[in-house]
Amino acid sequence: MTTIDFIGDALRLWKRTLELAELTAGWDGAQALPMEKKALQNTQRLIKAGESTDFRQWVLFPDDNGTILMQSKDGKASISIGNNSYSFVCTKEGKVNAGQNVKFSTASALKTLRSLA
Numbered sequence: 001m002t003t004i005d006f007i008g009d010a011l012r013l014w015k016r017t018l019e020l021a022e023l024t025a026g027w028d029g030a031q032a033l034p035m036e037k038k039a040l041q042n043t044q045r046l047i048k049a050g051e052s053t054d055f056r057q058w059v060l061f062p063d064d065n066g067t068i069l070m071q072s073k074d075g076k077a078s079i080s081i082g083n084n085s086y087s088f089v090c091t092k093e094g095k096v097n098a099g100q101n102v103k104f105s106t107a108s109a110l111k112t113l114r115s116l117a
Contacts, residue, residue, distance in 0.1 A: 008052035016060040032064035038083040077116040
């Protein structure tokens with residue numbers, strides 16, 4: 001899949017995964033690991049499976065442990081995507097919704113992302 005296959009916010013996030021893939025060990029000036037290849041692939045699978053509008057409110061950040069942090073622009077929700085699992089947290093109307101070490105599947109992660117938006 002190339003970037004030409006995406007539009008809008010999906011394209012923005014896809015391009016960001018390509019930037020994150022270039023990070024090398026110590027990218028933070030300390031002990032940060034490069035992004036895990038499988039975590040990047042899982043993030044790209046998620047982007048590929050969704051609609052561009054699914055990603056309007058989301059930005060991607062590298063995590064120093066090699067995972068990908070997808071955070072809502074308002075900072076009220078985040079999903080950490082790893083090699084085999086993902087975790088999420090969301091604060092809505094004063095209530096916290098969270099899950100840790102959820103087995104990664106593209107369908108499950110997309111469902112979670114949509115529920116947090």
